[in-house]
Amino acid sequence: MTAxxxxxxxxPKVILWLKQLKFGQEYADKAExxxxxxxxxxxxxxxxxxxxxxxxxxxNFSTLLWAQVxxxxxxxxxxxxxxxxxxxxxxxxxxxxxxxGGTRSIVKLSVQGALALFIGLYLWRNPxxxxxxxxxxxxxxxxxxLTGATVIGLILTMLVIVGFSNAVNLTDGLDGLAxxxxxxxxxxxxxxxxxxxxxxxxxxxxxxxxxxxxxxxVFCAAMVGAGLGFLWFNCHPAQMFMGDTGxxxxxxxxxxxxxxxxxxxxxxxxxxxxVMEAGSVVLQTGYFxxxxxxxxxxxxxxxxxxxHHHFEKKGxxxxxxxxxxxxxxxxxxxxxxxxLKIR
Numbered sequence: 536m537t538a539x540x541x542x543x544x545x546x547p548k549v550i551l552w553l554k555q556l557k558f559g560q561e562y563a564d565k566a567e568x569x570x571x572x573x574x575x576x577x578x579x580x581x582x583x584x585x586x587x588x589x590x591x592x593x594x595n596f597s598t599l600l601w602a603q604v605x606x607x608x609x610x611x612x613x614x615x616x617x618x619x620x621x622x623x624x625x626x627x628x629x630x631x632x633x634x635x636g637g638t639r640s641i642v643k644l645s646v647q648g649a650l651a652l653f654i655g656l657y658l659w660r661n662p663x664x665x666x667x668x669x670x671x672x673x674x675x676x677x678x679x680x681l682t683g684a685t686v687i688g689l690i691l692t693m694l695v696i697v698g699f700s701n702a703v704n705l706t707d708g709l710d711g712l713a714x715x716x717x718x719x720x721x722x723x724x725x726x727x728x729x730x731x732x733x734x735x736x737x738x739x740x741x742x743x744x745x746x747x748x749x750x751x752x753v754f755c756a757a758m759v760g761a762g763l764g765f766l767w768f769n770c771h772p773a774q775m776f777m778g779d780t781g782x783x784x785x786x787x788x789x790x791x792x793x794x795x796x797x798x799x800x801x802x803x804x805x806x807x808x809x810v811m812e813a814g815s816v817v818l819q820t821g822y823f824x825x826x827x828x829x830x831x832x833x834x835x836x837x838x839x840x841x842x843h844h845h846f847e848k849k850g851x852x853x854x855x856x857x858x859x860x861x862x863x864x865x866x867x868x869x870x871x872x873x874x875l876k877i878r
Contacts, residue, residue: 538597538757542764545589550768550775553583558630560584560776572847577772585626586769587781590714590761591619597757605747606664607795610657611754611788614650618700618787621646622779637779644697647787651696654791655689667745667797668692674801674874677741695799696790702809703786704779705816705841710771712843712857716808716864717785718762721755723805723868724792728752730875731796740875743797751792758788771854801874807867808860815842 553559559581595612602608625638659668668688670679681687707713730736732749765781768774777785786809793802803810819840827833838848846856 536760537600538593538760539764541593541596542589542761543767545593546764546768546774549586549589550583553585553775558583558585558626560629575847575853579773579776582773583775584630584778585623585780586765586775587619587622587777587779587784590765590777590781591615591784593761593764594754594757597760598754601757602750602753605750606661607745607747608750608754610654610795611751611791614654614696614791615784615788617650618647618784619780622704622781622783625779625783643701643783647697647700647783648693650787651693651790652689654696654794655692658692658794659685659689663746666743667794670743670797672743672797672800674804674871675878677878691799692794695794695802696787698813699790699802699806699809700783700787702806702813703789704782706809706812706843707777707779707782708841709843709847709853709857710773711766711769712860713782713785714762714766714769714777715857715861716806717789718759718766719861719864719868720789720802720805720809721758721762723871724755724789724796724802725752725759726872727798727801727875728755728792728796731798741878742875745796748796751795754788755792758785771857801871804874805868805871807870808864811863812841812843815840815845 560579560583595615598608598612621638621643625643629637655668658664669683669685671681671684671687671691673680703713703717706716727742728748728751730740730742731745732747732752734744737744762785765777769777789802789806790799793799815837819835819837822836823833837845839845843856843860846859847853851859
C-alpha cells in the first residue's frame, strides 16, 4: 500500500520532470521501424522513458520503511541499485543517440555477470547460506538432486540473475506488458518467501527453510505495490515507459530473490512469459545465423522477436497481446505455486 500510494503521488510529477528534461523516446521502436503493424493504433514517439526511477524509489523506500534490514535484504537492494544505474546509463545512451541501440551488450552482460558472481560467491562463502549455492533443488521433487555442487550452483545463480534481468528487459516492448507480468511473478515470490521463513510451513511442505526470508516478503510486496502504481501510468496508452532503468533492476531482483530462497528453477516456471520472450530472441538469432551460414540467406522462425512483436505482426492489437500474456503469466504462476504440494 505504501509503494502504491507513493507511486500515485509521484507519477504525475515524474512524468512532468522527464518531459522537462526531454527524456523522451523520439525515435521509432524496432517494431514500428520494421513496418507492417496495421493493428497498432498509436505511435510511441515522444513518450517519456526512464520511468523505472519511480519504481525503484518507491520500492526501496517502502522496503526500508517496513522491513527489518538483514543480509538478504541488503543484497537485494544493493543489486537493484547497481542494475538501476546500469539501466539508466543505457537509457541515457539511447536518448543521446536517439536510437534503440544504447549501450553495447558486452558492457551490460559484464556488469550483470559480475554482480551475479559476487552474490553467488558471497552466499557460498557464508556458512549460513552456502547450501543455497551448493545444493541444487528442482521443482516437483522433495530433496536436493545434487549436493556440494558449487560450480553448478554458481553457474545456475548467474544464469537466473542475468537471464531474468535481460528477459524482463526484452519483454518491455508493449504498454503494461513487462510491469504487469513482473507484479504477477512478484506475488508468487510473496508466498514463497513467507513460507521459506516459516520453519513449520517449510518442514510441512518440504521446502528449504531460509531464516530471515520473510523480510524479502516485504520487498516483494513493495514490488507488487510499485508495479501496480507504475501500471496505472503505463497501461495503454502509456504516459511513460520504465526503460532499462526499471526493467533490468526488476528482472534482476526477481532472480536474486529466487536464489536467496533456494527456488531459482521455480522462478523459471513462474516467469514462463519472460522465458518465452528471451527464448524467442535466442531461437530467432541462432536460426538466422545458422541458415545464413548454410544457405547464404538468413531465415526466421518468427515474424519478429521478441515474440510479442510476432503477434503484433500477425494483426493482434497491442492490448490483446498484453492481456493474453497476462493470462499466460497467471497460469504459469499457478503451476509454480503447485510445486509446493505436487512433489
